Amino acid sequence: MLLTHSGEYVQLLTPRGERVDAPGFDPWVADIGSVELRSLYEDMLISRRLDTEATALQRQGEIGLWPPLLGQEAAQVGSAHALRPSDFVFGSYRENAVAFCRGVDLTTMISVWRGNANAGWNPYDISMAAPAIIIGAQTLHAVGYAMGCDFDRSDDISVAYFGDGATSQGDVNEAMIFAASFSAPVIFFCQNNHYAISEPVGVQTTKPIADRAPGFGIPSIRVDGNDVLAVFAATAIAADRARSGNGPTYIEAVTYRMGPHTTSDDPTRYRPETELEEWRAKDPLDRVKRYLMKIGALDDAQMQAIDDHADRVAKDLRAAIRALPEPEPLSFFDTVFAEPNAHLARQRSQHAAYLAAFDGGER
Numbered sequence: 001m002l003l004t005h006s007g008e009y010v011q012l013l014t015p016r017g018e019r020v021d022a023p024g025f026d027p028w029v030a031d032i033g034s035v036e037l038r039s040l041y042e043d044m045l046i047s048r049r050l051d052t053e054a055t056a057l058q059r060q061g062e063i064g065l066w067p068p069l070l071g072q073e074a075a076q077v078g079s080a081h082a083l084r085p086s087d088f089v090f091g092s093y094r095e096n097a098v099a100f101c102r103g104v105d106l107t108t109m110i111s112v113w114r115g116n117a118n119a120g121w122n123p124y125d126i127s128m129a130a131p132a133i134i135i136g137a138q139t140l141h142a143v144g145y146a147m148g149c150d151f152d153r154s155d156d157i158s159v160a161y162f163g164d165g166a167t168s169q170g171d172v173n174e175a176m177i178f179a180a181s182f183s184a185p186v187i188f189f190c191q192n193n194h195y196a197i198s199e200p201v202g203v204q205t206t207k208p209i210a211d212r213a214p215g216f217g218i219p220s221i222r223v224d225g226n227d228v229l230a231v232f233a234a235t236a237i238a239a240d241r242a243r244s245g246n247g248p249t250y251i252e253a254v255t256y257r258m259g260p261h262t263t264s265d266d267p268t269r270y271r272p273e274t275e276l277e278e279w280r281a282k283d284p285l286d287r288v289k290r291y292l293m294k295i296g297a298l299d300d301a302q303m304q305a306i307d308d309h310a311d312r313v314a315k316d317l318r319a320a321i322r323a324l325p326e327p328e329p330l331s332f333f334d335t336v337f338a339e340p341n342a343h344l345a346r347q348r349s350q351h352a353a354y355l356a357a358f359d360g361g362e363r
Contacts, residue, residue, distance in 0.1 A: 009222040009254055012229040015282045017290025028233040034297030040081060040228050041288045041298075042306050044073040047097035048285065049310035051259075053317055054096075054110055058263045062321055063113040067094045071226070071258035074284030075191050076161075077101055078231030079253070082239060083159065088145050089128040090138035091161040094191075098161065102126040106313070107320040116327050118335050136162055136169035139188065143175045146186035146242070157185040157242040159235075165196025167212065168204050176248070180217040185242035187235065188213070188250040191225060193257035198270040213250030225253030226284040256282070329355055 012022050012029065032040075051068050058066045069076065072094070080101035083089070091098055099109055104121050112120045112131075119130035132138035142160035149156045166172050167190060179186050192209055194201045205212070213220035219241075223234040231253055238249035256279040260267045292298035333348040 009224050009252075010230045010234060011224040011227050012233065013227045013287050013291055015226075015287050017287045017294055019291060022230070022233070025230065025233040025237070028236040029229050032229065032232065034292065034295060037229075037288065038292060038297060038302070038306075040077055040232075041285065041292060042309065043077045043081075043101060044097070044228065044285050044288070045306055046310045046313055047073050047077060047100055049314045050096065050100065050106065050317065053314040054113070055259070055263060057110070057318065057321060058113070063110060064115060065113055065262055065264060067096075067262045068257075068259035069094050069096055071256045071279065071284070072191055072193055073097055074228040074288075075225040075231055075253040075255045078228040079159070079161075079189055079235040079251075082232050082235035084156070084239075086127060086156045087239070088142075088156065088158045089161070090142040090145070090158060091128065091131055092135070092138060092163065092166070093131045093133055094163070095131065095161050099126070099128060102128045104128070106317050107324070110317065110321055111324060114321060114324060115332075116324050118332055134171075136166035136171040136175075138162065139166070139172045139175035140178075142186050142188075143179045143184050143248075146179070146184040146248075147182055149185055150182070155185075155243045157187065157239055159187045159189055161189045161191065163196065164190060164192040164194065164201045164204055164209060165199065166190075167209055168196075173216075176213065176216040176218060176250075179248040183245070183247035185245075186248045187238045187242060188218070188248060189235070190250070190252045192252055192254050193225075194255075195257055195261065195267075195271065197261045197265065198267075200271075208252065210250060210252035218248050218250045220250040220252065222252045222254065225255030226282050226287070228284060228288060255284075 010022055010025055011020060012025060013019055051070055054066045055068055057063045076095060076097035080098045089098060089102060096109065103126050108121050111117045123129045129138065129141060139160040139162060142158040146158040162172060190209055192201060196204060208222055210220040210222040221234045223230045225231060234251050238251055241249050258276065258279060289298065330348060330352055333344060336344055
C-alpha cells in the first residue's frame, strides 16, 4: 500500500516504544524478531558513536570538517538493511550510517575529511558510490544506473539518498522525470531533516514533500523517519516494486537533524531550543531501546555489551585516523581523472609553484 495523500505517515514503533499495527506494512517486518531488532539497534548506536567520535576529531583538529547525522540513524540504518548487497547506493555527504551498514572501512570513510583521499572507498567494493557533494547530483546517477540494470535484465536496483533541500534542485526533478518515463528500478529516498543548512523545510515546500512525486507519475510513501521498523518496511516495499518491474518509488522519511549542518555551522542561530527538545522526545534510538526492554529482549548486560562494542569501534577509529600519514601536497591531482591531461597538468604545475613560494616549499 502506497500513501500518496498529504499529512499522514507510516509508523510501527511510537516514540514511547509501543508497537502499533500498520496494515500493509506489518508483513514486511514479520521476519524481524527480537534478535534482528537488537541488531538494528546496535547498528544505530554504533553509527551515533562514530558520529560523536568524528565530531570530536574535528573539534580537536584531526579532521577538517564533518557532516553529523545525529537524529537520522533510523532513516539510514532501516533503509540500508532493506537492500541487497548487489543493489547500488548513491548518497550525499551525510549517509555515513548507510556506508557503515554497507561495510565501508571506517578509516577510509573519514580519511576524506582529513585530506588523505579524494573520494574514499572503491564504489564497487560495497556497491555504493562515493559521496556526492553537489546537492542532488547523485539522483541522476542513480536513475542512469537503474536504467542500466533494466537494460541488463538484472533485478538489482539503485537508491538515491538526498535531503529536503535537494528537492528544490533541478537535478532531482529531472531525475524523477526520467525515472517515471522509463520505469526505472530506483528508489528516491528523501530524508526530510527539516533544514537545508539554515533554511527550514517550509521554505522548500508548503506541502509534504511526498506529495510531489505523484505529479511525476511516481507513487510515494511518507514514513516516520525516526522509526527504524517503518523505514525498513517502506524501503522493502519500494525495493520489491522496483525488482518486479513496477518502476520507481519515492520515500519521504520525516526525521530531524539534531546537530549542525556541518561542524562549521551553528544551528542555535536559526532554530529554537524548544523545537530541538520536541524532537529529542522522538529520538530514534530511545524508542527501540524502550521496546526491546519492554518485551524482555534487552537487559542491562546486553546493553553494556553493545555500548562496549561501540566504544571499541570508536577507539580503533581514533587510533587509525591519528596514524594516517600526512598526504603529499600535490597528490590530490593524481586521481582526479583516469588519464592525464594538459589542463590538469597546468593546474598541478601552478600549485607546485605556489607551494614553492613558501619557505622550503612545504606549504
